[in-house]
Amino acid sequence: MIWLGIDTANTPLAIALVKDGQVIAEEVANIKLNHSGGAMPAIDRLFAHTKMKPADLDAIAVSEGPGSYTGVRIGVTIAKTLAWTLNIPIVGVSSLKVLAANVPYFPHVICSLVDARRQNVYAGAYSSKDSLEVIIEDGHYELEQLLNQLDALNQPILFVGHDVEVFYEKIVECLGERALRAPYPFNLPSASQLIYLAEQQPLPAAETVHAFVPTYKRIAEAEANWIKEKKAKQHD
Structure with missing residues (x-):
């Protein structure tokens, strides 16, 4: 079975092709470029290097968020378009779980963290003891709110993600000493890891592709401003 993996949920871009449990090709870049102009060329490069073509695909795994609205939308749109065109299934995986899967042998709590600006983060916490069992749900948190929840666990916490340095x-x-950082090679998403996690889920029917939606975990800034303005007018 041949999978294409796509992760554009945040600044890094990760693309991979996996065939029958073997990584055929993978590309990861941590460059601040718009994924709208970088994702498809990266996918084309992988097909060219492997002498494969989209028609060879059996399924697509995509990072469903949370993360950058634009980034998540680009990856999901590419995945849905390819899946619909090829009549193959699409499987979504949490962008935060993909990061946590980079450090599966840490014996305590793994916290994936992505900068959401203004002292807010996208984060989730997992236990590696039970196949990344969720301890704190993926969400959009104020940093202080997240740290208070992690502090209450009273365990060592391994933070993973290229934005950890910011916070x-x-x-x-x-x-204090319960805070640990993952080594830098583990801070970028792996599209082959994304595919591996997708393989652990039931494979949906191809015709369900239209119902697939991203997981943003918060409303868009424009929508938030619109709601704020609407409430202000109601109080005038």
Whole structure:
């Protein structure tokens, strides 16, 4: 079975082709470029390098968020378009779980973290003891709110993600020696890891592709501003 994996949920871009449990080709880049202009060329490169073609695919795994609205939409749109055109299933996986899967042998709590700006983060916490059992649900959190929840666990916490560095000083202030950082090679998403996680889920029917939606975990800023303006007018 041949899978294409696509992760554009945040700044890094990760693409992979996996055939029958073997990684055929993979590309990861952590460059601040618009995924709208980078994702499809990266996919084309993988097909060209492997001498494969889209018609060879049996399924697509895509990072469903949370993360950048634009990034998540681009990856999901590409995945849905390919899946619909090829009449193959699409499987979504949490972008945060993909990061946590990079450090599966840590014996305590793994916290995936992505900068959501203004001292907010997208984050989720997992236990590696039971196939990444969810301890704190994926969500959009104020940093202080997240750290208080992690502090209450009273366990060592391994933070993973390329944005951890932005918040690590405050993380240590709250958690002290219980705060640990994953080595930098593990801080970027792996599209082959994404595919591996997708393979653990039931494979949906191909015709369900239209019902697939991203997981944003918060409303868009424009929508939030519209709601705020609407409420202000109601009070005038």
